[in-house]
Amino acid sequence: MVRVRDGDQASFGLLLEKHRSPVVHFLHRMVHNRAVAEELAQEVFLRVYRSRENYEPTAKFTTWLFRIAMHLGLNWIRDGRNEKFHDRLDDETSDGASKQVPDRSRTVELELVYQAKLREVRQAIESLPSKQRAAVMLHKYEELEYTQIANVLSCSESAVKSLLYRAYESLRTRLAHMA
Amino acid sequence: MRWRNSILAVIAAAAALTLVPPGLAQGKRGGMNRAPRAGDPGGKRGPQTPIDEFETMSPEQRQKALNRLPPAQRDKLQKRLQKFNALPSEQQQSLKNLYNRLHQLPPERQESVREAVSRFSEQSPQRQQAMREELQNMTNLSGEERQGRMDRSEFRKRFNRKEQGIVRDMAPLLPAQ
């Protein structure tokens, strides 16, 4: 990002290559709609690009990136537009086929089992309070460190540990039958 | 009043036509087509990477290929190529060898290697060096020996589980013995 700030355009492409998928995946888990997630992710990178001249490497770049993503995701959810665009958790098209890309290496039966499991996991995470949900997504799926998560969520590191402890405990209870 | 609005409308419409975004006017390109980066199971490409192929095209063919990109992306690509070609030739060749080994793997394996390298780059320099040395030490081992080494407790003592995962996932980049 420092190279982007200093005028190296090619480095922006590298940043995009590295962080595109994680940002889209994070936003998709927040907003549950792929098109919206990509739209928001584009906005994240647009903001990064716009801010390039003023960038100061005071913290890890990923922390800043996910802060922007979190902010945009929460704004979108709070705006209340999510009701119209929200993919239903059962995520089915009109002909009954699941929108989640099926793995062709699985049998139909296994695929159904997998989709049911996926629905349960999504519902379980969705049932968490928003900060716990965000902490789990950043910790489990984006593999951020505690300090980074604290920065993104604007809380202390010990608060993050507490959030994660409570979140995982709830999830363990709810998903115990999957063990 | 009406005629003035009509004239304004025509003027503004003419202006709008000149401002149609190039992407729209040129229609769908498909852009950076993220088709799966399939390996080369048939060995058709041989040791040549797409960069080698590009460099050996005629100037006209190269320009034709580049012209498919929007100007900003074209400039960016040309600068990146210049940067790559400015590397010492030994380093270029090492990278190309790594690239070819990566692309001999099935697509899912390629993705897991890429993710592992990404995770690797996020570790501290000291831990990167430790993992790098471990890979270096495994260069001359057979696949089985490498696996055996990574199963031993000494390996688990030297690296935490995340690092163990990174080393395991990057091991396919090592040359076959």
Add this chain to the structure above:
Amino acid sequence: MYCPLKNGDGAEVVISYVAGTLDAETDSEFQRHMGTCPKCRDAVAAQEALWSALDAWGPVPVSPDFDYKLFRRIAEEERGQWWRSLAWPQWWWRPAMPVAAACALLAGAFLLRHPAPTISQEAQTQPKLEIEQVEHALDDMDLLRQLGVEAISDKASPSEKI
């Protein structure tokens, strides 16, 4: 090693262990401790089961034209900046509505009358190598450079014995 579950930091150690983020020494120590502590073993097993269940929620693929759309937005924004700097006088605002509608209609008519070349038409004139392949190759090269290429060279080097 003291039992983490008996002290205040048990949950954190278990979570970090399963996530693979403990430092090597603590990781190793905790593994040894688990050999003698069924409570910690059970806690780890439960967390590992959860971790595995959460893995079911895998990532969705990103659209192939994500980058293209982003660069287009950037280009449009940069183009829009000099256009806005012309500073339209305020009285232009009034006829804006019919003007905007006319713009949209005429722009649409223009596009319909001058359809873009189809991808298949373009494909016929393409060189065999896709330029995107070159971009992807460079992406991979940049990624692999992070490894410190000399470390994984093809040259033979004596293996350090463990």
